[in-house]
Amino acid sequence: MSRIAFIKNSLEYLPEIEIYKDYFSNLGLQVSIVEHPEDILNADIYWFFMGVEHKKKVSGLHIHEYASLSTPPYGIVKDKIKRLINIVPDGRVFLNETIKQKAFFNDHVPFTYRDMGVSEHFFRKNNNITKEYDFVYIGSLSAKRNIRKLLQCFSEKYYQYTLLVIGECPNDLYNDFKAFPNIIFSGRLNYKDIPALACKAKCGINYTPNIYPYKYQTSTKVLEYLAMGLNVCSTRIEWVESFAKNKKIDNIQFFNESLIDFRPEDYLSNGEYWAHIKEYNWDKIMDKANLLNFIHSIIKNRRIDEHSK
Missing domain, CATH: 3.40.50 (Rossmann fold)
Incomplete structure (x- = not known):
């Protein structure tokens, strides 16, 4: 063999x-x-x-x-x-x-x-990096994830907060939101280049519907956000809630998929780095x-x- x-x-x-x-x-x-x-x-x-x-x-x-x-x-x-x-x-x-x-x-x-x-290049290297964005979303922008609702929330209600979106964006989604100055699309990046840009945000958003099969899957995004030392806010996903509870992680906060209880101001204060993320190297x-x-x-x-x- x-x-x-x-x-x-x-x-x-x-x-x-x-x-x-x-x-x-x-x-x-x-x-x-x-x-x-x-x-x-x-x-x-x-x-x-x-x-x-x-x-x-x-x-x-x-x-x-x-x-x-x-x-x-x-x-x-x-x-x-x-x-x-x-x-x-x-x-x-x-x-x-x-x-x-x-x-x-x-x-x-x-x-x-x-x-x-989590790949080694995601782990926090520089604690003093200048923060240029309030939030970052990394990952799929397909209609299955209903990301449009999140972007609408930032364009209509929370326009005073900036959202960096990293990932390949469908044309219709990009055309509908590109004019909003607080929503910044990076496009798809080389995997190794993601942390250098994402680290400039204060909080990582995991916006995922709590449905089959997403609710059963390990959230790579959440792990990567934690490795970069970002605060994390997430929809109430079965895996993420169980992970946060079992690992006793305080700087993961939750909101409903409807975004009715989404409170940006609550997610931006400096959280404590979760050192055990190294176990996910x-x-x-x-x-x-x-x-x-x-x-x-x-x-x-x-x-x-x-x-x-």
Whole structure:
């Protein structure tokens, strides 16, 4: 076992794939990132970010990773269909236990967990950076997230506060709000360039609907905001509320998705840096996941199964 191929759709935004590449390369494996498994026929392991794999087109170990579930509309229905049509892989990787439970696999395929982490360049380096913006929003601006409501709130009610928006913006959304001087669109940035700009804000906004599957997913945005030393305000998402409560994080404050209780003035005072965010550094996350050991266990089980036939 020395060659591993990660199958990545060209439209997918997966910054963690570079983490995988570095992790396995440092362990001595040859790593490739391709769009189709047929693009590399001599890999020992094919790692899919699901997705669909309804037919096994190449030999080797096949691992299916579920960092999320299907998004609206009809997310639950789409997941049921995928469960019926996907091949049975040699192993599965889930973001967390909740994602595994909601995926409803009823078989004995080996599995493990790999949570989201934060890249080193997000961790606060300069405490004295000049703040130029009140708030920053990083992430998806798709209609599924209903970001228009947040932008309307800043353009109509809270125009005295500035909002920096980092991410690829649909044309209709940009055209509707570009004229408001307090809403600043950066466009999509190189992943490594995000912290240098986002750190100039006082508070990071996590505006996410509390619906399937978003409410079950680790909020990478929240982790990154904390790593940068920003205050955090968030819609009441199941994962974020549980995380803040269990970790006893005081500088995450909550508001309703309707924004009826959104109070900008309450979110801008200097909060205490949450030092335990260092536990979410990608190196620690990958060490905890111990994926190479997981692969070795799959190979061992496969050999046992072959000998028993």
